Amino acid sequence: MTKDASVTNRIDPDSLGFLTGDLARLMRAAFEREIDRGAVPVTSAEARVLAHMARCGATRQNKLADRLGVAPMSLTGFLDKLEQAGLIARGTDPSDRRAKIVTLTPAADAVLEQIAQAGDRARTLARRDISDADWALFRDVALRLRGNLEQARRAAVPGRGVPA
Amino acid sequence: MTKDASVTNRIDPDSLGFLTGDLARLMRAAFEREIDRGAVPVTSAEARVLAHMARCGATRQNKLADRLGVAPMSLTGFLDKLEQAGLIARGTDPSDRRAKIVTLTPAADAVLEQIAQAGDRARTLARRDISDADWALFRDVALRLRGNLEQARRAAVPGRGVPA
DNA sequence: GTCATTTAGTATGTCGGCCTTACTATATGG
DNA sequence: CCATATAGTAAGGCCGACATACTAAATGAC
Structure with a gap:
């Protein structure tokens, strides 16, 4: 290859x-x-x-x-x-x-x-064509992804936690 | 209420x-x-x-x-x-x-x-903290959502399908 | 009580991600 | 042959964001 x-x-x-x-x-x-x-x-x-x-x-x-x-x-x-x-x-x-x-x-x-x-x-x-069960799990994971990313963003912002 | x-x-x-x-x-x-x-x-x-x-x-x-x-x-x-x-x-x-x-x-x-x-x-x-199984289903649903939305977008574009 | 520091909201300027219209050059099909 | 369509682009613009610097107000150490 x-x-x-x-x-x-x-x-x-x-x-x-x-x-x-x-x-x-x-x-x-x-x-x-x-x-x-x-x-x-x-x-x-x-x-x-x-x-x-x-x-x-x-x-x-x-x-x-x-x-x-x-x-x-x-x-x-x-x-x-x-x-x-x-x-x-x-x-x-x-x-x-x-x-x-x-x-x-x-x-x-x-x-x-x-x-x-x-x-x-x-x-x-x-x-369209997505079941209620799949939809519910998708939303749940999306909310958790957002939470994780929001935490990462706050940690990256200057002036938060450890002084810049 | x-x-x-x-x-x-x-x-x-x-x-x-x-x-x-x-x-x-x-x-x-x-x-x-x-x-x-x-x-x-x-x-x-x-x-x-x-x-x-x-x-x-x-x-x-x-x-x-x-x-x-x-x-x-x-x-x-x-x-x-x-x-x-x-x-x-x-x-x-x-x-x-x-x-x-x-x-x-x-x-x-x-x-x-x-x-x-x-x-x-x-x-x-x-x-972080999302299982492989949940991740796989999330991706699958996301790809299907995107496919559905892409179809809707193509249908909405002037000049496609039914003449404007 | 003073004053250095911080905060709330905003003015200004800028950037990235997109779009539409109109144009030139080229291709197509009747 | 020529009307129509297409490929790519110039120009202008909109929307969603940001950073810096500013004024006014609040806070807390001394």
Whole structure:
């Protein structure tokens, strides 16, 4: 077997890194097609912000950024647009005047329902011919992979644990 | 139960769309940390192009773009950089002077090995405490999800199947 | 009480990953 | 022969992220 053959056989275009990238890119495209069809006025990342806010209620921005795993500035950009669309509101934190509390507005209810429906349709496309049992195990492993990767990310961030 | 409670309980920040986005974002970050550590001279998307080329050998650009699921112009950008880095070469297709055949250069061997090693390390972080059996089923379901989504994408592209 | 240090949020600039439109050169088929 | 389609690309743009540096506010050691 030549060296060339051994090198090219070793790399796997379906390894975890590439496979998760494919899944995300294709799921996002499917979701965006459904968002367009339903005229939902948010992007997929903005939808994710709203989904997390719906789950955790009124929250400080820094906590929400941490929960989403993005830099505070990234969240600020998303919130600017969502505030402009009338879907969230920012208020001051009486216990710390630097901090801001973000909340969903009543207008967000309808959009959240649209997002949920778009997600349902995209997931239905993806899940075709996959049993409930396989699906449950897939989700379980995916959640554990995410947890492991989230831990690795926190360990890699400067200023955490051992001083930089 | 109030209406507000029912709406916010319905949306799931861990539904497939958001979950795959999280996995991709975190895997990409882990892979990029390993690429940086190993001084690998490519981005994650460029690595993916090389991985697919390694698998399918000398190929026309339009076929490679199709295999990667990106627009021809997107692939052109990646190939420009890889060519500039000396990792791929473009040649003419004698059977069609419009078409170009892309091949890996000998210099790509070492980079492919580095990419494979970076991917191994990232995957090891992610897989911690996940059994071989669970892993195998996860991969199987992920590949099927990708296949389903790829089919849905092809069906949605204008000019395919039923005329637009 | 003072002040060095830290933190919350943001302005600005940048990068990577993609896309669309429009173009030239070439191929195809009626 | 020529209308139509295709391969690859130039140009411009969008989205999702980040880093640095800044202001305002909080904290804690002394």
